[in-house]
Amino acid sequence: MMHPAMIRRQRWMTVSLFLLILLTIFVSAGLGYSSLSYDRLLPTLFGQGTFKEEFALFSVRLPRIFVTLLAGMALALSGAILQTITRNDLADPGIIGINSGAGVGMALFYLYFPIHAGLFVYMLPFVSFISAFAAASLIYLFSYQKHTGLQPIRFVLTGVGFSMALSGVMIVLISSAERTKVEFIAKWLAGNIWGTDWPFIWALLPWLIFLVPFVLYKCRTLNLLGMNEPAAIGVGVAVSKERMQLFAAAVALAASAVSITGGIAFVGLMAPHMAKALIGPRSQMHLPLALLLGGWLLLIADTIGRNLLEPDGIPAGIMVALLGAPYFIYLLLRK
Template identity: 70%
Template sequence: MIHPAVLRKQRLLILGGFVFIILTIIIGMGMGYSSLSYNRLIPTLLGHGTFKEEFVLFSIRLPRIAITLLSGMALALSGSILQGITRNDLADPGIIGINAGAGVAVAVFFLYFPIKAGTFVYLLPLVAFIGAVLTAACIYVLSYSRKTGLQPVRLVLIGVGFSLALSGIMIVVISSAERSKVDFIAKWLAGNIWGADWPFVWALLPWLIILIPFTLYKANRLNLLGLNEPVAVGVGVSVEKERIVLLLTAVALAASAVSVTGGISFIGLMAPHIAKAFVGPRNQLFIPLAILIGGWLLLLADTIGRNIIGPDGIPAGIMVALIGAPYFMYLLLKK
């Protein structure tokens, strides 16, 4: 039974999250290399703007904002799941190597499998998912012990090792590629929001529409998996089955996000912790809030990054890392 006061607090915080997101979207729509006057936003949204205003808003700003928001939500949810199933507060798809696995798969696909642009958009999340699943499976097998089950600390250490090894593989893969393609992969690695067009939004959206409700449905299972294994088994949870299903969910969310945003870490680490600090560790309470916080953090990082230095700005991945790396060190020392 959740206390009514905690539920009220959660609803107020969720409302506040929506307000922050809407304000950031409004600010982001007006700011950029081609500025758009704020008093022209509503007329342009209603179809009464000039050709330039409508092009800037509908073809450049809004798809990028949508991709950034959805990707931040997916990464935050993925981090929430990983922290729950591993019982490790340092788990994050970027830190434990899942993003790197997706990145290698995307790089190989992009460099060596020429394919039409229209099909490429929709195949990319699937390719990233395959790479991330293979990486996650290797990390899981090496972290698992028959006697003690999954070892959370070992999982993070092995994940970090895989991330470094895959980064080395990425360098080998791109060393013999064409210059133009190498530039793209380099921007991808830095977390540059490259899939800023409507087809990428439609490619990413179905993953979230399916997996967010599924994760909320499994929230109570996540609560039980967060306890020690004998307790979870004692209340009738099929620990390994639930863990694998939820791990695949986390991998799918992370892979679909990084396939269009590039290598972005720390969103999945920070958003769940901030949400838990507000409403506590119950998954039913903090996951909806973490999703909003993750979306807002990446949206804010991208909005700031693309307006600091024109015209290309600073990649969102670097902006997030500037905040996330010190936060990771703080958690590492604390835990």
């Protein structure tokens, strides 16, 4: 049973993070290549702006804001699941090869399959999931030992190796492609938010609507899987079945996000750790905070990156990596 003071603390932090996200959305909506002054944001939002102001807000700023927010949430929840079921604080979908697996599927689909503009947006998350799940399954199998189960350190090292190999496959795939397609895939690799229209939000949102409640429902199971396997088995958990279900959910969350935002790493590493530092390791407590922190981290990284250099800015993936790489090294040294 959770202490009432801890529940109050979580609620206070959730409200604070929600307000921080709203503030960041407000700041992000007023910044960009097309000027939109802050005193015109609310009138434009309620339909009292000029054509230029409404176009800048509704067709450029808000879709990008919501895409980064949702993708950050998906990556954070994916990282939290992976860290728990592997019992490894270094697990992250970008580091262990899941994002690279999704990227290979995306590249194959984009380069070699007939693309219908209307279906492309909605098919891409499915294709990325299939490719990422195939790569993740191989990583899982290579990390698993019959008598000792999943090896956390071996899991991360195998994932890093697969990530490097799959990145090489991406380079081979684009080496003979058309220049325009190569430019798109290069932007994807850099973590450039490319899906910045409303259809991309509708393509990503169903994945979160289904998977977020499923993962939150499995919080008790996640707590038990975070223990050692004999303890989890002793309280009646079907360890292999539950781990595979949650592993598939983590892959689906990461693949659906990066198929639209590009190869972004470290959000899934940092957000769960920050949430645990704020509220503790219990899944019921830290997962909702990790969701909000992940969305905020990617949103603030994209807001800063796209306004540093005009007109294209710095990709959000690079901005996150500038923060995440030192944090990964710190965790590596500590663990």
